[in-house]
Amino acid sequence: MPSDRRFWLFKSEPGSFSFADLKSRPGGIEPWDGVRNFQARNFLRDQVRVGDGVLFYHSSIPRPAVVGIARVARAGYPDPTAWDPTSRHFDPRSTPALPGWFMVDVQYERTFVHEVPLDELKHHPELAGMVLLQRSRLSVQPVTAAEWSFILRLGGIAPESI
DNA sequence: GCCAACGTTGGC
DNA sequence: GCCAACGTTGGC
Numbered sequence: 769m770p771s772d773r774r775f776w777l778f779k780s781e782p783g784s785f786s787f788a789d790l791k792s793r794p795g796g797i798e799p800w801d802g803v804r805n806f807q808a809r810n811f812l813r814d815q816v817r818v819g820d821g822v823l824f825y826h827s828s829i830p831r832p833a834v835v836g837i838a839r840v841a842r843a844g845y846p847d848p849t850a851w852d853p854t855s856r857h858f859d860p861r862s863t864p865a866l867p868g869w870f871m872v873d874v875q876y877e878r879t880f881v882h883e884v885p886l887d888e889l890k891h892h893p894e895l896a897g898m899v900l901l902q903r904s905r906l907s908v909q910p911v912t913a914a915e916w917s918f919i920l921r922l923g924g925i926a927p928e929s930i
Numbered sequence: 931g932c933c934a935a936c937g938t939t940g941g942c
Numbered sequence: 943g944c945c946a947a948c949g950t951t952g953g954c
Contacts, residue, residue, distance in 0.1 A: 781952090805938095827951085827953085828951075828952050829953095832952080832953070886953080903935095904935085904951085904952070904953080905935070905950085905951050907951090
């Protein structure tokens with residue numbers, strides 16, 4: 769594993785797009801479009817790199833949880849749904865010449881042996897600094913290497929096996 | 931379904 | 943540039 773690998777947490781409502789949906793995609797790859805928050809956009813455009821680790825989080829369900837991991841298959845590129853008038857993510861301020869929104873591709877990697885629910889994340893002092901617990905609404909957020917390894921172990925995955 | 935948190939918009 | 947209004951997210 770490259771030492772400069774970064775880690776992220778991506779949120780998705782499983783009713784719209786679930787981790788099982790990701791797994792079933794050809795090659796396990798999904799274009800992560802439609803992000804319309806400036807802070808998340810900046811991460812996608814400037815910080816997220818190929819090979820980075822992604823915690824896949826299911827939100828807006830009775831038991832929100834990290835359910836598995838993915839990796840970044842393609843780094844930031846312009847999100848074409850922004851200039852598609854038929855898209856629910858259409859934004860007329862963004863054009864192919866001057867794109868306003870960015871996306872990455874993610875690829876399925878491993879399903880956790882045990883889901884790690886939000887309630888459990890909250891109860892580990894090691895995770896008290898997680899962005900998820902402080903700015904819960906951010907849909908793409910950084911995770912530290914220590915948080916990554918800790919959460920993988922909670923999920924039943926040996927971090928050194930990834 | 932409620933509502934708190936908070937990001938975004940727009941009037942001034 | 944401030945800030946009130948508004949819209950959205952997401953836990954519960």
